[in-house]
Amino acid sequence: VQLQASGGGLVQPGGSLRLSCAVSGGTLNYFAIGWFRQAPGKEREGVSCSSAMDGGTYYADSVKGRFTVSRDNVTNTVYLEMNNLKPEDTAVYYCVTRANWSSRCKTKWTLAADFSNWGQGTLVTVSS
DSSP: OEEEEEOOOOEEETOEEEEEEESSSSOOHHHHHEEEEETTTTTOOOEEOOOOOOOOOOOTTTTTTTTEEETTTTTTTEEEEEEEEGGGGGGGEEEETTTTSSSOOSSOOOOGGGGOOOOOOOOEEEEE
């Protein structure tokens, strides 16, 4: 299974972006999908984790109410809709699977070591 994140770019504070995560080599509906981000000089930070088969989505407190995850099982694509972006959202964003290919997110889902298939990520820059 391979994941490819795309859709990043430069946006002004308060603006919006939608990131895409294309899943190939497997069926999206079987996998939990995480979004992580890494800002320059900082550790990877969990943004969200969505379980398969409408099992629910967790969000980091820093993005709750601004970011929304959706899943399209027909096109095998996961989306991260980001609204009211802030300069502190600037980072490389990655979509990932659970390292054990689980369909469910853990309650304590933010540990990057629990995920794999990191790929190259997509850069989001929030700046005026």
